[in-house]
Amino acid sequence: xxxxEMTRLCAEAMQLNTLPYRVGMAVRIHGxxxxxxxxxxxxxxxxxxxxxxxxxxxxxxxxxxxxxxxxPVSNFPExxxxxxxxxxxxxxxxxxxxxxxxxx
Numbered sequence: 001x002x003x004x005e006m007t008r009l010c011a012e013a014m015q016l017n018t019l020p021y022r023v024g025m026a027v028r029i030h031g032x033x034x035x036x037x038x039x040x041x042x043x044x045x046x047x048x049x050x051x052x053x054x055x056x057x058x059x060x061x062x063x064x065x066x067x068x069x070x071x072p073v074s075n076f077p078e079x080x081x082x083x084x085x086x087x088x089x090x091x092x093x094x095x096x097x098x099x100x101x102x103x104x
């Protein structure tokens with residue numbers, strides 16, 4: 001799954017209105033008050049933390065392999081990555097993909 005696909009799935013999970021174009025790897029979001037703005041949870045800490053809160057994710061630092069382990073509270077497969085935001089985005093994207101019945 002590409003970064004753009006994961007970002008779009010995260011935007012869907014957050015129920016954001018995406019626009020049909022991109023700037024770099026950012027999905028453009030149509031905001032209610034501030035117009036359009038880029039949605040980049042892979043690099044934007046605040047957007048990544050909003051995903052954590054909305055999806056009720058558990059985060060654990062695994063010092064032996066120096067990776068973050070991210071998983072939902074339910075019994076869903078966990079995601080591990082050295083980059084915390086990327087692990088969060090990948091986990092939420094997989095959850096959204098499963099929710100929508102899409103192939104992984």
